[in-house]
Structures are given as structure tokens and as C-alpha cells.
Amino acid sequence: MRGRRDYRVFDERFGYLFNSYYNAKGDRHPRPERGVLSRPSLDDVHAYRAHVDAAVIEAIDALDPDLVALGLAHEEQHQELMLMDIKHLFSLNIIAPAYQPRSRRGASEAPAPIGWAEFAGGLIEIGREGGGFAFDNEGPRHKQYLAPFALADRLVTAREYREFMEDGGYARPEFWLSDGWDIVQNEGWQAPLYWREREGDWRLFTLQGERPLDPHEPVLHVSYYEADAYARWAKARLPTEAEWEHAAILVQAAPSHSRAELHVRTAAESPSQALLKQMFGEAWQWTQSAYAPYPGYCPPAGAIGEYNGKFMVNQMVLRGSSFATPPGHARLTYRNFFSPAARWMFSGIRMAKDA
Amino acid sequence: MRGRRDYRVFDERFGYLFNSYYNAKGDRHPRPERGVLSRPSLDDVHAYRAHVDAAVIEAIDALDPDLVALGLAHEEQHQELMLMDIKHLFSLNIIAPAYQPRSRRGASEAPAPIGWAEFAGGLIEIGREGGGFAFDNEGPRHKQYLAPFALADRLVTAREYREFMEDGGYARPEFWLSDGWDIVQNEGWQAPLYWREREGDWRLFTLQGERPLDPHEPVLHVSYYEADAYARWAKARLPTEAEWEHAAILVQAAPSHSRAELHVRTAAESPSQALLKQMFGEAWQWTQSAYAPYPGYCPPAGAIGEYNGKFMVNQMVLRGSSFATPPGHARLTYRNFFSPAARWMFSGIRMAKDA
Amino acid sequence: MRGRRDYRVFDERFGYLFNSYYNAKGDRHPRPERGVLSRPSLDDVHAYRAHVDAAVIEAIDALDPDLVALGLAHEEQHQELMLMDIKHLFSLNIIAPAYQPRSRRGASEAPAPIGWAEFAGGLIEIGREGGGFAFDNEGPRHKQYLAPFALADRLVTAREYREFMEDGGYARPEFWLSDGWDIVQNEGWQAPLYWREREGDWRLFTLQGERPLDPHEPVLHVSYYEADAYARWAKARLPTEAEWEHAAILVQAAPSHSRAELHVRTAAESPSQALLKQMFGEAWQWTQSAYAPYPGYCPPAGAIGEYNGKFMVNQMVLRGSSFATPPGHARLTYRNFFSPAARWMFSGIRMAKDA
């Protein structure tokens, strides 16, 4: 830790235990064996946290502010990841534990049919402007040429997705990328993650436990393959990240929000966002863009350089933010990314079209 | 639960969650996903235990005494299994947590060289006599013909095993069964489980944490393949279970013991047992007998019948008992069994020879 | 090659290419990559064979006769293995190629119900006597004590096995060993290998191509798990190898036979064998004996010692011989062995009972 010559590590071995993936930080506990760690005890972990917090607070004025901002942004990412992991863990338990109680709500309202916002395209710019914190992968700002396109004005709902399912969506290879079709076959996918069929009805596992599926909610927990197959079935496509970012300028920049109930909301419940609803704060939106460096991108030196750059292959970009993204974390230029097969994050579908 | 018409289960779903392997008891939580269970909470588990304890105590006079005895014996098996699992889990943690503090002891004493107790063999009998509880797999009592043989009067020590290692034991296929050699190659076995080389010295991970290897202790945590390879290297062999049981008659039946320190003792520390030392209470002893039904064996009906019979293939028998076996649990006729590749139980080596 | 100082190997690299499993013979081509060998060409292989044949013929008088006998017996084993492998390979091809043409036959005759030959047991002897070639694993001859038992007088037929299937044989865990039940579930076993359901009828893939299943033929291509489950369903059990060998003394020692049509015959077609039919020449018969060394067994030194001894774990013994066993190869004391899950050899079921 720069600026603190006299810092004493809490436990030498914790650097090994808690190194998640930084090669530049030396060896680490093997990832598949993480589940076997029952020690250090909860008390030790709390003491470790208090030790680190105290040292950071004491040192904070002397620290590089960019590094502090990066640390905070990283911590915020883990807040969302914790909710993803808790939901996944709980879902594997037949008891279906609830992370938080469920608020009583009346029946939800069906949204209006999807409308299409049209954009003329042309030579536009995307990427971080400078001014305020952003991750390195959001820059440099650069030009891109866009053909005219249209973007759906809201997310795809569970009911709309169920129509795809009922039309044989998971049984007709013509909608699927080859790798996606292999997974559908091998994993026996029949529906999004956390959908459960009980005697003909669909129920949904949420952070508030299991309950009937609300047809008017955005569909959640779809992989890239499912989002792409749905869009093909719907005679549309997914947007590129440049299209998404260009269109999102219309929306007031990612609003701060803090949710009492950690779950996605219907279009009616979402705050009014003029032309385009649900761009932020409901579900991350798959784009058809592979996660790649922007022209001129150069990762910083050292372990910080491992933060983003080394993952720039075999992943697809998601844009926007979800109900579980901490307040103030999302940005117009924010690039989230996951493997095309992943479904445990809070991902949804917004369609695009050639105009 | 027989005899208690009015018993109310604590939670319907626990039957699914906590069914380890009984097909007759219906579906169960998939074994590879056990590690993901973070619920029910510890409080719920304690309440469940109290609920069951109370019901058992209330009902105990009306219950089938054989079933109660089986339940207790089964519970005792899990006491040893818990220690095996705790040791294994802790061993995977770089912090090397200790399950219990280590007592201070002086240097241990080298045992006398192995002596050989000779037996004339002939037509003998093994298996449960009746009188007192025994598992179904210990009977029926039946005749076997034994050729003359000799049994080692103590367990193989760590120092003796290290000689095998230093003579290329893990690098010379001529000592190994083919399946064992494959594992040695694929898993990179170089020593028994929990042995750790640190700058040329061997250290041992124990339930008291990591410490220098005591050369005079019995070697522990060897697979059948290693025990068999060691014996072949030593120009001996492993005993059959009939030989072991026939010889063990000489030893006072398995003594009750309760250990302060959960670890194996040297021959000098072990209580005097006349001709044969360390038959009980130190380390389970691999035999060369595949786990199979005794002539005339017939498993009981129902879920109880799944207890032993259905595992009678692909396993080898171990005899005796270990330092972790609860007091009163072991017996002359007791048949423990594990896959020949398993090493996480408290297993050691006693050799035999043709006389 | 002993006795031939001046022998020149055909190609230095063939020792590596064609070493199947002898550790004492050095490195070898990895087993899972055998399928990729398209070279040496067929011409080279023929030339290699001619080279070796010529050298053996020239040297044969100077060679150790025991070694020559072992070589011939080993070659004969591979003759049967070749037929097993050809059948398996062809079965995977939708074209269902026939290895040989099928002879025209009328409908087969239903055998009489299984009769039981009773044996008093007692202290008996099994194993090679000396006199004539035998594999090392067939000795030493030694005593065993047998309780009274009965042996079925013929093999189980396909019709009888189908009754087990129709009674839920593959769906009821109470008949199965735990490891076997896992395979049934994981592999989706519903019938013996090579049985094929076509619109409600069972057809059989044979070395003569695919044809309707003959209900009166012995069931073939069952694993140990299936043989054991069938016997449990039929309220019987499999014999031990000692029981089988003791009973087989009644039968004229394994007859020489050479089959025009390589397939199993019904009991009516099998040559009359007094009390016990089909002991040799139809299908290998699973025993409940794990493959283990006989008391006093000691493998020979060198690579020859790897022939049998190193496989003595995790396998079950089969006795008798099959229609594909070369003439003169089988013996009363012959011990065949396979993994309990294997089904591609010509294996059938003969039951036993406690008398």
C-alpha cells in the first residue's frame, strides 16, 4: 500500500487465500477448491476487515485518489456479485430460502406493445469523455460509423419470452447460434434460469423466495444465446454496444437508485424515461458486441492492468445496469461483460432493428 | 417411525435434504452439490436435532431395540467420519487450522523390529456369533480354510514407509497394481496423504495442526494401493480378513478407549497387547479381501437392507479400529470398507506372510 | 528375445507403438490416442508380421517352451478380443455391418425350465494341477470350504431376462449394487448391450448383423451389475468361482470347438453335457468372486509378471468360455476377469443358490 511504509499485514497467508485472479500478485488458492474453506472463522474475517478499514481510513489522504476511486468501484461490483451468488446458492436449496421478505403487491399492469425509437446513425463517438471516474475499458473515446437503426423502447417481458418458448423456442435449432444450441441440448435448458414449472404453471425463484411468475416483468437471467435466439425469433436483433450507448444519450444519465426490494420492475413501475424506458436500473442488456479493446486502448501497468484487459476475449458486452447495481455505480459508457453462456447475473433483453 | 403414529416431521423437505444415499427413501439432494447448502441455518439444524432427540426419547421404550442399536452404531460411524472430513477440509486450507490443541510430548521411542506371529491355519470359523449387536455384513458365521500364515506384530511405521519411498517406491511400477499405478501417475502421489515436504524435511498435517513427522508413529492415510505396494516391496503381503480375524482372537476383544489427543500412537505408547500390538485403537488395517457377502448372507428388507449389502463391490475390507473410533464401537468381526484409492480415513498397514 | 543374439528389430519405434500396457517394457503410445494411428500402413504391418513370424519359426527350438506356450495362449486371447472389438465397432455404425453372413435357421426351441444341480460342498480343492499349460493366476491349487449349494443347469435366456426387464428391472434400485445403479442412471441402461427396440420389438445386433431377438438364446452382453441384479430379482445369486469350478468337474473338460457361425446357441442346440449344459463354448459366466490372488500366488519376475497379477483389483471373475474362444483355449481352472461395468465381451448369466 503506497504511502504507508509501516503497514503491517493482518496475516501473511491471507494474500494467498483471498487473491481471486491476479497473476501479478502471486499464487492463489485454487478456484474450484474455494468451497472447502471453512477457516478463517467469521470472527477472524471481521477482525481482518476492521484492520483493513482502519488502515485505509488512516491513510486515505495520502493515497492516490484514482486508486481509491477504483477500489470503491471494484467494491461496488462485488456488492452486485454477492447478490448474484446468494441468489444462485439459495436457488440450489430445496428450501428456497428468501434473502429478504417480499412486499405485498397487487396484480401488475401489462405494458404497451414495444415501440421503436429510430436513430439516423452516421459517424458518432462513444467512450469515456474524461471528467469523473470510469474504468479503463470505457476509453479511449473514439469514432464509430452507425447505419440507421431502431431500438426497442422497453425490455422484453416474461410473457413475450414465454410466447417464444411456446412456439418451440428451445426445440428449434434455426433460432440458435451453434454453441448455444449445444448448451440447450447438453444442459436441457427449457426456460430462463430460476423459472420453475409446477403443474403447468411457471413460478420464479427470486431474492424474495419462490412465487408465481409475473408475466409483465422483464424476463431476467437469460444467457446471450437465449437473448440472441429470442431476438431472431422476433425478427429483430440485439443492439451493438455503440448503438446502445448512442441511443442512451437521450436518457438522463444513469440515475442514482437504491432499492428496498431487490427485483426487477415492470415498465409501468419503472420511472418515466421519456423515449426509452428501463435503460438503467432494471436488467443488464445483452449487446451483440464481443468484449474487445477500444481503438487505442492500452491497459495500465501492474496488477491494475489485469483488471479488465486480460478478459477481452470470449465474452459479450452488456450495457445499462440492474436493480442490484449500487447507487451511482452505472454510467452511460459502462461496459459489463460475461461469457455468452452465463445466466446467473441480472440480465435481460432489449431488441434492436435495422431502420 | 414405528410405534409413533402421531409423530410430526420437523420439516417435510428435510427428508430430501438429508437423505444421503437411500434409494428406498426417495429422491435426494445431489451429492456433488452438497457444498452449496448454506441453509437451513445453524439454529434450524439445532432445533431439528432437539425435535428428533425429544421424539426418540419419548418413544424409545416402544421402539424395536435392534433398530435403536443400529441407529446408535450408525451415529458412531458418523462421529469418526466427521473427524475424517474435518481433517480433510482443514488440510486444504493454507492456514492449516488445528481441530484441537497439541499436547507437549518428548521425542518418541523407536519400536523393536517387526516380529511375526505364526498361525497354523486349517478349517476355522469367522463372523458374528450372535450375542450383542453387530452389523448384518458381519454374518453369518461360516467356515474358511486357511493355509499357515504369519502376521506382523505391529503396524508399519512412518520411518519404514519412508524407506520404501526412498527406494523409489512411487516411481517403480513393479510394486503396484495397474489401477494404483495409474493413480500415482495421474494424481502425482509422492507420499501418504497429509505428508508435506518442507525444505527436505517431512511434516505431517494432523488434527492438532501441522508438525514434524514422528518417524516411529504408524504410517497413516495410505490407500489400499499404497499398502499393497509397500507390502510387495517389503517381500510380504497384506492379510486376508479371515487371517486377521482368526489372529485377533489372541487379543483381548476391542478395548473401550476414549482419546484425549486424536492421533495415532507409537507401538511403545500403545497398551500392551501380548503377541499382537495395535490391532485396535490406532489405525484401520487394509486387508487383501474384496468386500463381499459372506456365504449365506441375505440383506434385510427395506431401507435397512441398503445399509451394507449394496456396497459389496469395488471396495476392500479394513479391520481393527482407529484412534477416532468411538469407545465400544469396534469388534473382532467388524468389517470396515473403502474404495482402494481412498486415503482420507485413518488407515495404516499391517503385513502378513505365508508361513 | 532370448536365444537369438543376432535378432534385428523390424523398427525401433514399433516397440513404443505396440506396447499395450507393459510398464516394464518402457513408454508407450497413450491409450486414448490409439484411434488416431493411421500409420504404419497395412503393408508395413504385414511385413512386420512376416518378419516376426520368420524369426520365431527359426528360433522356436531354442526358445523356452513355457514362454512359447504363453505367447500362443496370449495370441488366442486376442483372437477373441478382436471379435469383441469388431462387434463393438460395427455396432456403433448405423449401417450395422455384418462380420459374417447369417445362416438360415428355423425357429428355435424353448428350453425346459432351469433345473438345479445340487452339491454337498465341504473342503474341496480348486486351481491348476500342473500338467499342461495354464496361466499363473490359475494356481496354486488350494483348499476351499464350500457350504452346500445348487447350480443352474443352463444359462439364463433372453426371454427370462426380458421378464426381469418387464418387471421394472432397470427401474427398481432394490435389485442393484450401488455402483451398478449409478451406471444404470448415468448411462441410461434399459437392456443388455446390442439389444435394440424397434417399434415395440427387440432386435439384436450380432456378428451376423441385426436381426430379431431369439427369446430362447442365452442372454449375452450383460455386465456384472446386470447379472447380479437379475439373480437377485430371480431370488437366486451368482456362483462363486470355487463353486463353479467344483461343479464343472462333472462336465467333460472344455471341449475343442470351432464355430462356423460366431454366435451363442440355445440349450437345445448346445451339445449334451449331462447334468450341466452350456458350461463351455457359449457365454462366459459371471461369478460373485472378485479377481484376487489365490493363497500362495506369486507372480513371475519381469514383464511376464505383469500379465495377470497387476490387474487383481476392481475386477470380477468369469468362468467357462464363449463361442468366440479359440478351440482348446478354455480350461476347467481358467479365470477370465473384467470390470463389473464391462459388457462388450461375450458374457452371460448362470445362477446359483444356497442348498
Next chain:
Amino acid sequence: MRGRRDYRVFDERFGYLFNSYYNAKGDRHPRPERGVLSRPSLDDVHAYRAHVDAAVIEAIDALDPDLVALGLAHEEQHQELMLMDIKHLFSLNIIAPAYQPRSRRGASEAPAPIGWAEFAGGLIEIGREGGGFAFDNEGPRHKQYLAPFALADRLVTAREYREFMEDGGYARPEFWLSDGWDIVQNEGWQAPLYWREREGDWRLFTLQGERPLDPHEPVLHVSYYEADAYARWAKARLPTEAEWEHAAILVQAAPSHSRAELHVRTAAESPSQALLKQMFGEAWQWTQSAYAPYPGYCPPAGAIGEYNGKFMVNQMVLRGSSFATPPGHARLTYRNFFSPAARWMFSGIRMAKDA
């Protein structure tokens, strides 16, 4: 087959056997079991080919010319694939068989250091123009904005690549994408495919057998991960496919070529190509572009639509052509694609830089 109502298929089952991946064409022989097909016999395959050839020739005037062109282009792709597969198969054989004899050549000449051709970029166009056959994935032609860039004027040589290796290339995670580093670790990669260290010297397995590595030849058989890591080490990067295509306009369009010796040539041996050497006819060149649909791309209906579109994820684009690409097959707009881990195709490295 359109236009031939009366066509009789050679064998109904061949449609199943020889369907490689077309879901729209029904079920198919499982890919991992392809190695077990020893039937149909070579004679049958020849007869099948003759049958199809005759039918095509008879029908050709009535057939859709676009479909015929697609069929021919597809066949040409398989000609190169056959050479890739033959090389791979032969490489796994210790005998190191040669596909063709090796011509005698003198020592090769070291090329001049890499020079950099500079391009101003701006709003350019890439993709098929129409006029002549092209695959569907090469269009539509569309605009892209390029920042100024420079392209290396020749491929990276084996000697240059060895410098990367000797500088710890395969041992320093800072050069690698995370997925690439995992493979380096798990597969133990130390060099490109087919490089073999023999007593300190590097030898190369080629279609002409094994021989010393020629340091001045382009490095071949590198994965995307290796190409990307090399470029990062060399303080450069890989080109995008738009950069590559824009630069390649300078080069006379892909020359027809037919090679006597199927191997890559040094820059000196390659035909003079003005500013940029070795763009075509030596080795496919990895780009940093993920394989994705061009804006406005829409796959054709039916099985033809499965040809390219369904693979547009998890793959990287390669441009140019190799020594094994059939004459006339390559094009300026040609998009080859492989998984980033693949190395068995004839792939090399051309670097780019921001200008």
C-alpha cells in the same frame, strides 16, 4: 436436390452418417464417435462418390448456379481441412510419417527487419462488392471508421517468435489474455504446435516429415492467444479485420497459386508484393476481430443459412490465405474464423500498430 425429381439416393443411411453439423438436415452420427467408423468400406465410398459425381454432372445445367458455386467453394475449404487433419493425425504418430517427399533446399535467407506500412484511416468501406462468388458472411459492404494505423510488411518469423519464448514468453502472465494463460498452464504449452525440442534444438513437424526448424520461415500453428501475446510482447498489436482488408487493397488480389511443396515460404521466397509481403498464400493471419455479423447481415433461409451465421460467437477472424488454400479460393474480403485456442490450421502472425 432441386431440379432432379428422379434422383435416387445411394444409401438412405449415408445422410445420417455424413451429416457433419446441419441441424436442419436431421440427426447425425455423434461427432466424438466419428473415429469408430470403419464402414462403409473404401470401395463403397468410391462408389458413392461416383454416384454423386455422375448425378451432379448430369444435372448441372439445371442447378442454381449460386448453389453450385457455394458447393465448389465448400469443397475447396475441405481440401485445406484435409491437409490440416492429415498433418495433425500424422503428428501424433511417433513414426512421424511424411505426407509428401521433401525437396532439397539450401539454407534460407534472413529477411530484412519488419517495416511498417502506414495508413491514414478515416471512413472506409469493407465487404463484398458483388460480382463473383463470395460467402454470405463477407457482406454486406459497409462503412467503418479507422484511426490511423500501421501494418507490418511481412509475417513474424520463427526466429523472432523464439526470442519471445526465450524472454519467458510462455512463463509470464502479463503478456496473455486470461483464457490463454489458463490454457498455457493446463496444456503445458511451451512453443507453437509441431515444434519439438530435441537435445536443445528445435525441430519442426511438417507435411514433409520432421526436420530442423528454419528460423527465417514464418511461425506457423499459433493460436490467437499466442499471436496476441507475441504482439503484446513486441509492443504492437494484431490488426482488426477492417484494417487488414483496407491495407490489402494495395496488394494484387489474392493470386492463384498451386504449390508443389505444401509448406510456408520465407519472405525472400514469397513472390514480390510491393509494400506488403505474404498477405496471401503463406499463412492465415489472426486479427483482433471477433467473428460477428456485418451490419445488415442476414443469413439465407434453410440449411444454407447454417453455413456461416450460426458460428458467429466465440471465434476470431483470420485473413489472407495459406499455402494449402486451393488456387482461386482466397479473396480480399474472405473471412476465415477459428476458436482462439485452435492451432492446427496454418495460422501465422502479422502485427499492427496505432500510427
